[in-house]
Each structure stands twice: as C-alpha cells, then as structure tokens.
Amino acid sequence: MRLGLQVSHFSWPGSPASIGPTFGRIARDAEAAGMASLWVMDHFFQIRGIGPPELEMLEGYTTLAFAAGQTSRIELGTLVTGVTYRHPGILAKTVTTLDVLSGGRAWLGIGAAWNEQEHRGLGVPFPPVRERFERLEETLQIVLQMWSDDEGPYQGSHYSLDRTLNSPPAIRRPHPPILIGGMGERKTLRLVAAYADASNFFDIGPQGLQATCEVLRGHCADVGRDYDAITKTVLTRLSLSDTGGPAPSGEPTVSVAAAVDKLGALADAGMDDAILGMGNTTDPDAYPLVAEVVRQVSGITAAGRSGR
Template sequence: MRLGLQVSWFSWPGAPGSIGPTFGRIARDAEEAGLSSLWVMDHWFQIRGVGPAELDMLEAYTTLGYAAGLTSRIELGALVSGVTYRHPGLLAKTVTTLDVLSGGRAWLGIGAAWNEEEHRGLGVPFPPLKERFERLEETLRIVGQMWAQDDAPFSGRHYTLQRTLNSPPPIRRPHPPILIGGMGEERTFRLVARYGDACNLFDVGPDRVRAKLAVLAQRCAETGRDPREVRNTVLSRVTLSRTGGERAASGETTQSVGEAVDRLGALAEAGVDDVILGMANPEQREVYELVADLVRQAAPLHRAGR
C-alpha cells in the first residue's frame, strides 16, 4: 500500500510570512519519510469542516509548483480540482507544465465541484450539478485529446476548442494519471470506469468502502474494463503519536503506528491501493519519524484481489 499526504491547513503562526517556509519543510519531510505523494486541496476559500472561509488558502497549482522545486521524487496533485475552476485546455496545460517541471511527477485530480460560496464570492459561474457533470466529461475528453498530442478541433456542448495544441507534452507516459474524486455510484463511477486511472473516496469505514468499490467494479465491467486497472484511493485522517490515545492540540485523539497500520490493513482488505492521509500536525517535524515507520509497515499491505 502506498501512502500520501494531503495538506489542507495553512494558517500557521506567523502567516502569511510563515506559510512558504512551513509548507516547504512539509514537502521535504514528506518526501524524506517515504510518502509517495503530496496533495493540496483546490479551493480559493477555506472549506467548512476545516475552518472558516476567511482562513488562509493557497492556489493549488502554484503551491504544487513550489513543492516540485523543493523535492525530487514525491508525486504531486490537487485533491481535487473542481471542473468549474479552469477552462479544460488551460487545466491540461497547467498539469502538463507541472509534470514537465517536476520531471514527470504530476497527477490530474478532478471532480464535479461543490463549493458554491467561493464561486459566488469570486464571480465564477457555478452551473447546476447536471451541467457540471457534463462539463466534467467534456473536460476529460479534451485533456485526453491534448495528452494524446492530437491538436484537432474539439466541439462539445459546453466547450469549443479550435486547436488542442499542447507543447511540450507531459513527460509521464502515457500521460499524467487521472484521479476522479467522488462517491457517486452513477455519474462519478461511470466516469472513473471510462476515463480514470484512479478513484478517490472518503474513508467511510472498510465495509462501506468495500461496498462502494464493488459498485465501481460493476461500472468497469459494464464498459468492458478490468477494474484492477483502476487504483483505488481513499482520503483518510490520522494523527500519530508514539503511544496513541493522547489528545492532540486539534482535539483529535492520536493513534500509534501499530493502530494506524491495523486501520490501513482493513482498508487494504476492502480493496484500497493508496491511502492519502490528512494529519492535524504535518508542520511538526518530529512526527515524520513515525510517518516513515508507518510507510514501511504499510508497504507490504496489498489490495484484496491483487
């Protein structure tokens, strides 16, 4: 099992001046600990469930480009970009640029978008859900065409591109992997089956994750695709301490490495390949000794059916 890290909080003491140095240390420490990937949210305002909208939030791809310059191995992505945030051709170009400058380490994480508040706040159109899914599928088609180095015109219901030129092409072959986020069994899972290299689910517990992945496998079968071709990823939460059971500053109860491994093992048995971790304390450098131990112990875990 591969482990990644998502950073969703930037309001550290001394912000905004402390944000660059602190995030840079997190990127380097995550890579040194052996984490396979580093992710940031793609939002303009802080989201409910994490904090008030007024808290610090960085633009995703600028942030990932900064991380790329400070690291050499860890993979980089947005978890996930709302389809409404960028024109499809510009999104393809942005992720391509990240891939080229990072030496082939970029992911495209994408979804149908949900945060109406930040759209209205910054004057970005927020169409109804049905239209957002239509735009999502067209975006996936456009990105695929551009990454195939096919510069023919594209004409869809929502987007018209006269020339889908993308030079230079991505370094990663055949293209940066496409991760589609969402729990929807009809529209989202059908798009994963048709266009995705990976899905991303919330950690709703091993039993519910297993049930969701069974539906995804069915959607793959309906399109004639082997479900083993899709990497099953889950966004989870862990705050580590040496003994576990402590009360972190965030109010969360910490887990020991052994407790976290047991939890990851249950997710692997449910069919999960990768777990992307959110931590309450990613800025604390001492925690990465525990993260490195967790990475080592999680590595032998394998998705059921592999």
C-alpha cells in the first residue's frame, strides 16, 4: 500500500504570509517521509466540514506547481478538480504543464463538481447534475485525445474543439494518470471503468468499500476492462503522535501501530493507496511517525496483508 497526503486547510498563524513557507515545508516533509503523493482540493472557497467559506483556500494547480518546485519525487494531483471549473482543453494543458515542469509527476484528479456556493459566488455556471456528468465524460474523452497523437477536432454535445493540439506533450507515458473521485454506482463508477486509471473513495468502512469495489468490478466486466488495472484509493483521516494527545485540529491522534492496523483493514477491503487527511500536517514531529507507517505498510497489498 502507498500513502499520500491531502492538504485541505491553509488557515495557519501568520497567514497569508506564512502560507507559502508552511506549505512548502509540508510538501518537503511528506516527501522525506516516503509518502507517494501530495494532493490538494480543487476549491475556491473552504468547504463545509472543514470550516466556513471565508477561511483561506488556494487555487489548486498553482499550489501544486509551487509544491513541484519544493520537491523532486512526490506525485502531485487535485482531489478532485470539478469538471465545471475549467474548459477541458485548458484543463488538459494545465495538467500537462504541471507534468512537464515537475518531471512527470502530475495526476488528473477529476469529478462532477458539487459546491454550488462557490460556483454562484464566483460566477461559474452550475448546470444540473445530469449535464455535469455528460460534461465529465466529454472532458475525459478530450483530455485523452489531447494526450494522444491525435490533434484533430473534437465534437461533443457540450464542447467543440477545432484542434486538440497539446505541445509540449506530457512526460508521463502514456499520459498523466486519471483519477475519478466519487462513489456513485450508476454514473461515477461506470466512468471509472471506462476511462480512469484510479478511483478515489471516501472511507465508509471496510464493508462499504468492499461493496463499492464489487460494483466497480461489475462495471469493468460490462466494458471489458481489467478491474485490477484500476488503482483503488481511499481518502481517510489519520493523525499520528507518540503522545496520544489531540492534533491542533482537535481530533484525536493515534499511534503507529493503530495506524498500521487501520490501513491494513483498508487494504483488506481492496484499497491499493490511502490518502491521509492529517489534523497535524504542520507538526514536523508527525513526519518521522509517518515514515515508520510508510515503512510498515509498504508490503501490504490490496485484499491481503502478506507483507506484514
């Protein structure tokens, strides 16, 4: 199992001047701890569940580009881009640019979008859910065409491109991996089976994750896709400490042993990667513990703990 880190909270003491140095240190600490990937939300207002919309929020791809300059190995992506936020051709160009400048470390994380408040606030059209999914599928087709040798036109119901030119091309081959976020059984998981290299699920517990994987397996069978070729990732909360005290966010912390047990259970449920939301991302003392967790879970495989 590989571990990633999602940073979703930027309201740190001394902001805004402190945000750049603090986030840069988080990126470097995550990489030094052996984490495989670094993710930020693609939002413009802070989201419910984390804080009020007035809290600090950074634009995702600018943030990832900054992280690319602070690191050399860790992979970089949004968890996840709302399909409504950027024209598909511009999105493909943006992710390609991140991939080129980072030396082949970019992901495209994408979903159907949901936060109507920030759409209305910033004047971004927010079509009905059915149309958002139609746009998501067309966007997936467009980015895959732009990451191929075909620079011809694209004509869909919602998007029309005269020339899908993308120069320079991405470094990653065959293209930056595509991760689709969401757990909708009829639409989202069907798109994962048809287009994605990875899925991202919320941590709804091992039984729920196993059931979701079985639905995805069925969609893969329907389209003739190898289920095992899709990386299953899960976003979960996990803050580490060796004292057992609360994280700065107020949430409880756990020991390395407890973290390994939790991640092992997620692997048994079919998860290949776990992306951690940590309540103590700014604490340098947390990252040696993260490194030990990375070491212990590196041999755990999805649906089996043979490496333990």
